[in-house]
Amino acid sequence: MGRDVWRQVLHGGRPVVLTAIAATVLAYLVALPVGLVSALTRHRRLEDLLMRPLDVLLAVPSLLLILLAATVFEPGAVGLALLVAVANVPDAARLVRAAGAEAAARPAVEALRMQGETWWRIAVGYVGRSMLRTLAADAGTRLTGVLYLVATAAFLGVGVAPDAADWAVMVDRNRTGLFVQPWAVVVPAALIVALTTGTNLLFDAALDKGGRRTGKEARP
Template sequence: MLSLILLATIAPRGALTLVPIVTLISLPDVARISRAAALEIAGRPALEAMRLQGESRWRITVGYVGRSMLRTLAADLGTRLTGALYLVAAASFLGIGVSPDAADWAVMVDRNRGGMFLQPWAVVVPALLIVALSVGLNLTFDHALRRKAHP
């Protein structure tokens, strides 16, 4: 969050700036998970057998390691998208994300929180929509992975 605030304050305001900032913040974690998944797969006997059979480096890397990492990376992607939504919503709520007049759910929560006791739905509905989007994305990824595993 501190990195987001720092980078967002020195960069121009808007969604086109926020996307690279969130990507930059998430990059070290994605690289770490990808490396850990690849190292686990690299120790498998099937990979050694492919090397001994003379399979090309491309076929081993993309055909075997990449396909074996797909489930792990897709599950991580669902979690990362939820985290990215959280970061973008937090940035908008703090006023460093998108402009205050944008049609953004986090901006709606921020602009309407003063009237929370008069009209709570103006705050609750956008917050629930953010939660529904996060849960829906994760369920969609889970369904796609389950469907791919059992055609």
């Protein structure tokens, strides 16, 4: 048909990657302040007000939440990124709260409060910095899960056009001819697997390199 197949395949990864990155960033933009406020507050009611609705949302499977929302309105790429972000906020907020609560219980935080330091300085300057490695490790795992969720939603026809240049759409569109031309299914499916696995490996390598550098700097 005169189409550049290789270019089409490469273009198929762009919506998956961009939507997954946008969803992950949006999830952390909400989860970080919610988790930090919940970890540092001394008011139990405020913590319950922030975390209990997220616990309810956490009980709903992410894919089911996206499919239910898709029955109400037809999301595009932006809508899919928002839905995936909402599905990831509860778990990310709980992780931030757990990591932040551990740091907030240290004597250094009480000392900062007695010195009259601002909440922003305590939350971001000390508690936030103390859990950077935890957040970095979670970001790699979360981005991998988000990539899988975005690809699954696209395979089911949520957030993408039926004829879009998208790896998940390619798998769905060509699966009926799997035994006629298997590469039309195997290549985009393999690229999704390679992307998710490679992302996790890159984050692991970066964390390992950062840990070794920190260890060298800590030596006398």
